Amino acid sequence: MKYQSNRPALILLADGTIFHGKSVGNKEGTSFGEVCFNTGMTGYQEIFTDPSYFGQLMVTTNAHIGNYGATDEETESDGVKISGLICRNFSYTYSRQGAQESLQEFLNKNNLLAISDVDTRALVAYIRDNGAMNAVISTEVDNIEVLKKELSQVPSMNGLELASRVSTKEPYFFGEENAPIKIAALDIGIKRNILRNLAKRGTYIKVFPFDTTYQEMKSWNPDGYFLSNGPGDPEPLENAVQVAKDIIADDNPLFGICLGHQVIALANGISTYKMHNGHRGINHPIKNLLTGKGEVTSQNHGFAINREETEANADLEITHVHLNDHTVAGIRMKNKNCFSVQYHPEASPGPNDATYLFDQFIDNIKSVTA
């Protein structure tokens, strides 16, 4: 087994705070982004390839990253989407039947800068207290003043449109062509496991680029519409919000996940806001207010929809709440065939408690087509 020698590396936060670490392997470089942390004990490959994390430097709180290698099956898009990885112990060796390569090989292929040996507990505690902020990771540790200057030029996540950076350029299809139900999905950063979950329930999906209009989607004659997860601030997504308004006005079945949920809220005149710290992990507790049941869920979001405005809106009902901080986790439109959740029923990574939401969407479509 070849062990890697490492270079000194650092993470510099926008407020000037510095944490030290080492490069993973001998890869040199500098990478900017918003620093965020995920508390999942497993699922690193799915997290790194989730388009919702585009533009973010990921701190993993699990003490070991890489120990079970990487496989083709655990990618959620066409490659790594995080801007950089910050971890405690990086495993150059791995142990799992079925792993195809080491995580280092996978990250190298994707040209990702990763740093290890960081005091991630202290870093996460610092971000928790001080809130989400931009940061830079770098092996150019002698140039801190230069890094500071470059970091100050990086745009804030607040107000940033990123969906266009990860969306498909051309429409594509997923599932069996002769499946009984057709779903049109607007790709503002879609995860593959959403498509797998829909296809598994007898649907054929056409995935459209972020700037597609409702009329263009409608011309395929779908039975239902889906608005995907994705990166960045939802507020600048004018086209997606218009598409949601048109789908709703035309009385079509609609389901939205995460960024798609925020877009549906915006289409109903509800504002969104940036959270002090997002929810990112695989054990977030949710209460379904319609059934009274609890769910343990996979989450990954830094924005949320305004609770007071939602409560005051006569067209909307809050269906799910996050039990840690009582933020809105799900809504439905009272007189329309439309609902959405802030979290990830497709898991990947995470528990499958909420997959019933896909069944609910299919039932909603069938209630119209039957």
Ligand SMILES: NC(=O)CC[C@H](N)C(=O)O
């Ligand atoms: N997973 C997502 O779709 C995230 C939505 C949005 N980018 C947020 O951070 O809140």
